[in-house]
Amino acid sequence: MTQFIKLLARNQLALAGGIILSIVVLVSILVPILPLQPPDVTNTADRFMAPFSEGHWLGTDHLGRDLLSRLLWGTRLSLAVGAAAAIVAAVIGSAIGIVAGYFGGTTDNVIMRGVDMLMAFPYILLALAIVAALGPGLMNALIAVAAVNIPFFARNIRGITVGIAHKEFVDAAKLAGKGHLTILTTEILPNVVPVIVIAMSTTIGWMILETAGLSFLGLGSQPPQADLGSMLGEARSALITNPHTSVVPGLMIFIIVMSINLLGDGVRDALDPRLRSGALSRPKPTTTVARQSSPPHGPGEGVLDIRELETQFHVGKRVFKAVNQVSLNIEPGECLGVIGESGSGKSVTALSVMGLVASPPGVITGGAVFHGGQDLVGARYSTLRRLRGDKVAYIFQDPLSTLHPLIRVGEQLAEAIRVHHPVGKAELRQRAIDLLNDVRIPNAESRVDSYPHEMSGGMRQRVAIAMALANEPEVIIADEPTTALDVTVQAQVLSLLDDLRREHNVAIMFITHDFGVVAQLCDRVAVMYGGQIVEQGTTDDILANPAHPYTRKLMECVPELGAGRRELAAIPGLPPAVDDLPPGCAFAPRCHKAQAECTKAPIEMTRGGGRAVRCLYPETKLVEEEPA
Amino acid sequence: MGGYIVKRLLSAIPVLLGITVIVFLIMALIPGDPATAILGSYATPENVEKINRDLGLDKPLVARYFIWLGNMLTGDFGRSFSLNRPVIDEVLERFGATLVLAGTAFIICTIFGIIAGVISAARQYGLADKAITFAVLIGISIPSFFLGMMMILAFAVERRWFPVSGMYAIYGGGDLADLAWHLVMPAIALAVVATGVIARLSRSAMLEVLRQDYIRTARAKGVHERRVIWTHALKAAMVSIIPVLGIQAGFVLSGAVYIEIVFQWPGVGRMLVNAILQRDILLVQGGVVFVAACYVLFNIAVDVAQSLLDPRIKT
Numbered sequence: 001m002t003q004f005i006k007l008l009a010r011n012q013l014a015l016a017g018g019i020i021l022s023i024v025v026l027v028s029i030l031v032p033i034l035p036l037q038p039p040d041v042t043n044t045a046d047r048f049m050a051p052f053s054e055g056h057w058l059g060t061d062h063l064g065r066d067l068l069s070r071l072l073w074g075t076r077l078s079l080a081v082g083a084a085a086a087i088v089a090a091v092i093g094s095a096i097g098i099v100a101g102y103f104g105g106t107t108d109n110v111i112m113r114g115v116d117m118l119m120a121f122p123y124i125l126l127a128l129a130i131v132a133a134l135g136p137g138l139m140n141a142l143i144a145v146a147a148v149n150i151p152f153f154a155r156n157i158r159g160i161t162v163g164i165a166h167k168e169f170v171d172a173a174k175l176a177g178k179g180h181l182t183i184l185t186t187e188i189l190p191n192v193v194p195v196i197v198i199a200m201s202t203t204i205g206w207m208i209l210e211t212a213g214l215s216f217l218g219l220g221s222q223p224p225q226a227d228l229g230s231m232l233g234e235a236r237s238a239l240i241t242n243p244h245t246s247v248v249p250g251l252m253i254f255i256i257v258m259s260i261n262l263l264g265d266g267v268r269d270a271l272d273p274r275l276r277s278g279a280l281s282r283p284k285p286t287t288t289v290a291r292q293s294s295p296p297h298g299p300g301e302g303v304l305d306i307r308e309l310e311t312q313f314h315v316g317k318r319v320f321k322a323v324n325q326v327s328l329n330i331e332p333g334e335c336l337g338v339i340g341e342s343g344s345g346k347s348v349t350a351l352s353v354m355g356l357v358a359s360p361p362g363v364i365t366g367g368a369v370f371h372g373g374q375d376l377v378g379a380r381y382s383t384l385r386r387l388r389g390d391k392v393a394y395i396f397q398d399p400l401s402t403l404h405p406l407i408r409v410g411e412q413l414a415e416a417i418r419v420h421h422p423v424g425k426a427e428l429r430q431r432a433i434d435l436l437n438d439v440r441i442p443n444a445e446s447r448v449d450s451y452p453h454e455m456s457g458g459m460r461q462r463v464a465i466a467m468a469l470a471n472e473p474e475v476i477i478a479d480e481p482t483t484a485l486d487v488t489v490q491a492q493v494l495s496l497l498d499d500l501r502r503e504h505n506v507a508i509m510f511i512t513h514d515f516g517v518v519a520q521l522c523d524r525v526a527v528m529y530g531g532q533i534v535e536q537g538t539t540d541d542i543l544a545n546p547a548h549p550y551t552r553k554l555m556e557c558v559p560e561l562g563a564g565r566r567e568l569a570a571i572p573g574l575p576p577a578v579d580d581l582p583p584g585c586a587f588a589p590r591c592h593k594a595q596a597e598c599t600k601a602p603i604e605m606t607r608g609g610g611r612a613v614r615c616l617y618p619e620t621k622l623v624e625e626e627p628a
Numbered sequence: 629m630g631g632y633i634v635k636r637l638l639s640a641i642p643v644l645l646g647i648t649v650i651v652f653l654i655m656a657l658i659p660g661d662p663a664t665a666i667l668g669s670y671a672t673p674e675n676v677e678k679i680n681r682d683l684g685l686d687k688p689l690v691a692r693y694f695i696w697l698g699n700m701l702t703g704d705f706g707r708s709f710s711l712n713r714p715v716i717d718e719v720l721e722r723f724g725a726t727l728v729l730a731g732t733a734f735i736i737c738t739i740f741g742i743i744a745g746v747i748s749a750a751r752q753y754g755l756a757d758k759a760i761t762f763a764v765l766i767g768i769s770i771p772s773f774f775l776g777m778m779m780i781l782a783f784a785v786e787r788r789w790f791p792v793s794g795m796y797a798i799y800g801g802g803d804l805a806d807l808a809w810h811l812v813m814p815a816i817a818l819a820v821v822a823t824g825v826i827a828r829l830s831r832s833a834m835l836e837v838l839r840q841d842y843i844r845t846a847r848a849k850g851v852h853e854r855r856v857i858w859t860h861a862l863k864a865a866m867v868s869i870i871p872v873l874g875i876q877a878g879f880v881l882s883g884a885v886y887i888e889i890v891f892q893w894p895g896v897g898r899m900l901v902n903a904i905l906q907r908d909i910l911l912v913q914g915g916v917v918f919v920a921a922c923y924v925l926f927n928i929a930v931d932v933a934q935s936l937l938d939p940r941i942k943t
């Protein structure tokens with residue numbers, strides 16, 4: 001609770017709203033003891049005096065009544081009526097909701113049908129019908145506004161009650177032989193009261209507005225008594241000649257409703273944990289780049305040359321070093337595996353290449369990625385966009401969430417081509433069908449018009465692969481493309497990728513946590529741990545003689561090729577949190593060979609025989625490199 | 629698709645019946661002698677006798693309901709005593725004017741609300757986002773009737789850009805341009821609150837969608853950001869925006885009451901208020917049932933639009 005209030009207070013707008021509202025409420029409570037002129041005493045000699053007149057700060061109205069006095073009395077009445085309507089609606093609506101939710105079954109059905117019927121009405125229309133039946137008057141307006149808000153409470157509270165009615169403590173109370181009424185009042189009610197209060201605070205603004213509205217129409221408070229709405233309604237006939245009589249009550253309604261809205265928004269934000277963690281921010285078109293030192297010089301080797309890449313996540317004051325000084329390069333037509341547990345930074349490395357790391361919170365803080373002689377890190381958006389999907393294409397993990405659910409797969413394929421090459425409509429369709437054929441999708445002619453949800457997981461991933469191939473890119477970056485699939489489908493998709501790689505001579509950067517997959521597909525492999533590369537070499541060498549203790553553990557986790565879908569449960573301990581890396585070797589806490597030496601200083605890569613390893617006590621000694 | 633529409637229309641029948649039951653019950657609650665209450669100041673002995681006969685007020689409640697319902701189904705909504713003409717004629721005539729006003733306001737709030745919400749989300753925390761968020765806060769807090777009055781002061785009295793009130797000029801008006809000229813201020817005043825609500829919702833729907841994996845896919849394909857936002861993201865966000873459009877249409881339709889009073893627009897809302905003040909209950913009854921029924925049908929159209937957009941909905 002104190003935390004909630006702190007959060008609320010930090011929201012300056014909400015605080016402002018709260019203060020304004022408190023002042024308005026306080027003043028309207030004090031109205032009877034304030035030295036005001038009587039609000040209803042007419043004095044036609046003094047009609048329509050302008051604001052700041054002698055004795056009448058806000059002037060007078062068409063009957064010469066003091067506007068300030070009428071305003072404050074009217075505010076008091078409007079607030080009281082609005083609050084009363086809110087309470088009535090909350091009490092009756094919640095009672096209905098609790099009964100429906102608690103008893104369930106037919107009771108619930110009948111009640112909720114009725115509620116649905118009420119909600120089918122345009123809101124104000126129902127209030128008008130009720131006032132029509134009861135006749136104009138403030139009390140009747142209050143009843144009408146309360147009545148049309150009952151369904152809102154009934155529905156919300158029912159939902160909460162249904163959730164509670166099946167909790168153990170309710171069952172326990174039933175077994176203890178307590179009656180329904182006792183259970184409702186002692187077990188259910190205390191749990192729904194907070195929700196009722198919140199629902200009330202969000203609707204009270206509406207209720208004040210609606211009662212004011214009915215009064216404005218002449219259906220609410222009747223003269224000489226006036227709430228803000230009827231003041232405005234009466235002033236309307238003098239709008240053109242004496243606008244101040246309209247502006248004064250109108251502004252007051254506006255101020256009240258706005259302060260309630262501000263406060264309500266603040267309450268909602270403080271209660272919504274997603275907003276608190278900042279997770280609701282949207283990623284920008286490219287990852288933010290803020291390099292702290294001058295980047296390495298080009299032009300770079302191979303089709304893709306990642307140099308000393310550093311990518312971090314900045315969440316509040318915390319900094320997560322997801323990728324730390326990673327260098328990788330890929331030759332044309334080569335398949336490079338990047339392997340590691342989740343959280344090792346392998347996916348972030350992959351996404352950094354084309355600036356696809358969600359930003360905020362992602363920031364590329366150092367390094368370079370060379371492609372065709374130019375540095376992609378910090379390249380302009382237009383440059384990156386032209387290369388994305390054309391020269392460097394991606395395949396992502398879960399094809400159900402990575403394909404657009406509302407667009408036909410044929411159109412999604414066609415779009416991949418169209419954004420880079422001007423091709424006619426008919427040809428695009430044919431190209432899409434050809435692509436589907438390329439990835440061995442049967443009945444491509446009809447499948448091209450399917451939506452993603454009409455396909456199987458394996459089929460969808462084939463579509464994603466087809467999309468990556470659409471423009472014959474130089475490199476495909478595949479981020480765990482088979483992890484979400486069944487084992488058999490996984491094998492099919494892998495062999496498809498392998499075939500396609502040879503047919504199209506495309507280089508692949510393959511991100512995975514599964515050594516079986518690496519063995520099947522990759523020429524070379526880089527092992528990542530805690531945001532760093534800990535070992536690198538040809539697949540054959542590493543499979544035969546892993547040098548890093550971590551690599552060795554990883555391999556032991558995969559009994560059979562391609563069958564390892566487990567997230568390496570076999571390695572004792574957890575991967576490190578990348579905001580709190582130990583100095584020296586990040587693997588030390590889980591390493592059986594760890595010595596005191598390992599955690600003293602950062603460990604450099606040792607190179608030899610075309611391999612590299614970041615370990616003081618490797619499993620196998622690398623062949624000494626000949627001095628150049 | 630045709631089958632789906634028929635199915636939705638059939639499912640609307642109980643709702644429509646429910647609406648008539650509710651309106652009937654509200655009217656049946658009128659205290660005192662119903663005939664006199666219904667007739668109000670028009671309760672001459674002949675009228676009382678006529679209405680007792682028309683509505684079968686001597687019969688039990690259930691029978692009365694079915695007589696009333698049966699009459700309505702044949703297009704007989706009774707006769708307005710204050711206007712001395714059939715209720716249905718008056719309602720149809722007035723409803724046209726309301727439809728013009730509310731329809732225009734609905735188009736305004738849909739277009740501007742969605743555009744503002746999308747821009748706001750695409751530029752989250754940027755200047756445009758802050759400006760829009762602030763404008764939305766003002767917009768949803770200002771009572772439409774007060775806004776309408778202030779617009780009259782500013783743009784019809786101080787500067788004579790638009791007419792003070794009415795639907796057509798009294799002399800020499802009557803064409804479409806004249807209608808449009810009269811329509812501008814009331815339609816905007818009516819649309820403001822709904823625009824704010826829609827903008828707010830569109831913003832959060834877009835923020836939700838923009839974090840989805842398929843947006844990253846679109847960007848990875850090299851789709852231009854403009855297209856990512858306005859096609860890929862907006863299309864997905866519409867799934868949660870459309871139902872709110874349906875709800876807001878209800879607010880616009882009934883909020884027209886205030887605007888029709890302020891701008892003296894000859895719509896069904898102003899008719900209802902006058903009828904209530906005159907205690908012309910049959911006119912109120914007919915007007916409410918008619919407008920509510922139209923709203924139910926509109927919501928079916930919303931559902932159909934939703935199913936056209938989202939192939940995952942079983943039709």
Ligand code: SF4
Pocket residue numbers: 548549550585586587588589591592593594595598603614615616617618
């Ligand atoms: S450096 Fe030390 S702790 Fe790290 S892997 Fe090698 S032996 Fe283990």
